[in-house]
Amino acid sequence: MLDDLAVKLDGTAAAASTIGRKKAVFSGALRYAVELGHLPAHPMNRVKWTAPKKSDEVDRTAVANPEQAARLLRAVRDSTPELEAFFGAMYYAGLRPEEVLNLHDLHYERSTWPDGWGWLHLGGAAVEVGSGWTDDGGAIEYRALKHRGVKDTRDVPAEPALCALLDRHIEQFPPGPDGRLFVTRRGPGGMYRPTNGRPVTANARHTAWRKARERGLTPAERKAGVAPVPYSLRHACLSGWLNAGVSAALAATWAGHSIAVLLKIYAKCLYGEQEAALRRIDAFRAEFGWPGTA
Structure with a gap:
């Protein structure tokens, strides 16, 4: 079932965010089944399965x-x-x-x-x-x-x-x-x-x-x-x-x-963050006259 959650209806791979959402819903249903006594334990706890990593960073x-x-x-x-x-x-x-x-x-x-x-x-x-x-x-x-x-x-x-x-x-x-x-x-x-x-x-x-x-x-x-x-x-x-x-x-x-x-x-x-950091490092080196600095 977890493998099925990782693909779309056409068989291609689903997005990591989609997989995570479906897995959470499925896990909640199983947890509720345990509470009602329909299952002795949460079956996901006995399966080693890693979902694709989700990227939260903005492109x-x-x-x-x-x-x-x-x-x-x-x-x-x-x-x-x-x-x-x-x-x-x-x-x-x-x-x-x-x-x-x-x-x-x-x-x-x-x-x-x-x-x-x-x-x-x-x-x-x-x-x-x-x-x-x-x-x-x-x-x-x-x-x-x-x-x-x-x-x-x-x-x-x-x-x-x-x-x-x-x-x-x-x-x-x-x-x-x-x-x-x-x-x-x-x-x-x-x-x-x-x-x-x-x-x-x-x-x-x-x-x-x-x-x-x-x-x-x-x-x-x-x-x-x-x-x-x-x-x-x-x-x-x-x-x-x-x-x-x-x-x-x-x-x-x-x-x-x-x-x-x-x-x-x-x-x-963060545009320019790396360039600003490099300039600060250059200034720090130059202050002490280290090799490679102006």
């Missing part, structure tokens, strides 16, 4: 640089203007999609001066799970922030470019009945009015992103896999913070990661 070729990100956001504005600020929050503040979906007008602290920095005070996430998995039969489940308690919050800075996007969005596209900024909308003549306040669906977000990649990236960039999914914008943001010199501890706090996970995921995205 630097998929991380959009600032110029590419700007083109993508402009393309969203041209094709799906009501979602420009949604993707902007992911790029400029590193928010996860479910955190943006739960963003209320009251969560947005505007700057006290023109073109200044604001703050986003996050208090939860809106996760699209399907009606079969919620108590009320709805497709959305409102949860605590990832890796945090029910009442925990997280503060993230909103740079001036993001504040401008959010201000324009709120002016053009009023929040839904419950105050959420990114909800399903409809209306003739470009009048995008919120409907029942349901968060924007995953299908709508991914459709908008496909259009943006077609408009905003060159064929070579699309083929190379630049920003293949909306989540790539979060990767671009966090990589940008680290490359700008923000400490790993502070970047992890803003991103809602542990420091270890942050550095593990973005290890390959």
Whole structure:
């Protein structure tokens, strides 16, 4: 059974992440069978089987640089203007999609001066799970922030470019009945009015992103896999913070990661890190006049 989990229906090898997810589900079912008394012990404990290694690191070729990100956001504005600020929050503040979906007008602290920095005070996430998995039969489940308690919050800075996007969005596209900024909308003549306040669906977000990649990236960039999914914008943001010199501890706090996970995921995205380290070593050698130094 474990070997079967490692292949797809067509017989080709499955991705390491897929295997890990299926193995966890299968193991949970077996563990439950032990609890019910259907099995005397967990059979996986008697089998030596190694799953393919899963790589958590972000591929630097998929991380959009600032110029590419700007083109993508402009393309969203041209094709799906009501979602420009949604993707902007992911790029400029590193928010996860479910955190943006739960963003209320009251969560947005505007700057006290023109073109200044604001703050986003996050208090939860809106996760699209399907009606079969919620108590009320709805497709959305409102949860605590990832890796945090029910009442925990997280503060993230909103740079001036993001504040401008959010201000324009709120002016053009009023929040839904419950105050959420990114909800399903409809209306003739470009009048995008919120409907029942349901968060924007995953299908709508991914459709908008496909259009943006077609408009905003060159064929070579699309083929190379630049920003293949909306989540790539979060990767671009966090990589940008680290490359700008923000400490790993502070970047992890803003991103809602542990420091270890942050550095593990973005290890390959630290542009110029090796060159800077070599220059520091050269300077150290030169200070003491060691051989091979200027």
